[in-house]
Amino acid sequence: MFAPLRHLRIGWRFFGSELKRYREAAGLTQQELGDVVFVSGSYVGQFEQAIRRPQLDIAQRMDTALDTGGLLARMCAELVNGSPYDAYFAPVAELEPQALTICEYAPTYVPGLLQTPEYTRATMAPRAALKTTPDVDVVLATRAERAKLLDTSEDPTLWVILHEVLLRIAVGGPAVMAAQLNHIVQRVSEHRLIVQVLPFSAGAAAAVGGMFQLMTFADAPPVVYCEAAHTGILVDEPSRVGRYQQTYDLLRAAALSPEASLDLIESAARTLTP
Structure with a gap:
């Protein structure tokens, strides 16, 4: 396992034990503390x-409620800063291995869990001149770590809807893109995920923009992760999660069948192959 992630999981367990210790010392139940924060x-x-980790503002409110002198917020900030992921994505990387199902809509790029190293490098190339560009080797390592989810027959079940435009943009050139599409086909053949393509012919449904990912859990409410350029947000408010679920259901209904989708992906790969 990627060492920083193992360290972080141990760290979040310690955070949880300290939170429980301070809460019990204050004579509060979990619900009573929850009401305050x-x-x-x-x-x-x-x-x-x-199982989940708090946003920094929640940790700060818990510090105030439990009179910890800011300990929980400091621990939270340290753990977030120690993650190999961007701060906005770190909670998602922690939640994915715990999920029962992951349903993702990808309108522009192949989802990270399915990317080949060459495709990942190509997506980062336009930002190479920026001083804030993350280290490519770190990104490759973290995505390889996340992709191990697909190397077993266990949870989570992965369902991905790809917009057709994604198939038509030769990221990294024809050879890199063809290999990326064939990689998706290979993953599907391993019966580890379901892929559908939302075609241009879907009309208004095909105009839905913005990547989002739905995750469900055995012992926790579902969440949604939404991402834009250089930022992302984790949504857990039930009514908003419900609206995303409805949107995903509509996209799934408008998309091609898994069989037709696979045919289209294979066809797109062939057009890129000399």
Whole structure:
């Protein structure tokens, strides 16, 4: 396992144990603390078990409620800063291995879990001149670590909807893109995920923009992760998650069948092959 991730998981378990210790010392139940910091009692329990981790502002409110002298916020900030992922994506990387299902809509780029190293390098090339560009080798290592989810027959079940425009842009050139599309075909043949393509012919449905990922869990409410350029947000408010689920269901209904989608991906790969 990628060493920084193992370290972080141990760190979040320690954070949870400290949170529980301070809460019990204050004589508060999980629900009572949750009421004070504006989250549910079950969420407090998930923080304590390191199933989920709080945003920094929640950690700060818990510090105030429990009179910790800012300890929880400092621990939270340190753990986030120690992650190999961008701060906005780190919680997602922690949640993916715990998910029962991951359903993703990808309108512009192949999802990270399915990217080949060459495709990843190509997506980062336009930002090479920027001083804030992340180290390519670190990105490749973290994505390889995440992709191990697909190397077993266990959860999560992965369902991906790719916009057809994604198939038509030769990221990295014809050879790199053809290899990327064939990699997706290979993953599908291993019965580890379901892929559908949202075709241009879907009309208004094909105009839905913005990547998003739905995750469900055995012992926690579902969440949605939405991403734009250089930023992302994790959504757990039930009504908003429900609207994303409805949108995904509509996209799934408008997309080609898995069989027709695979044919289209294979055809796109052939057009790129000399």
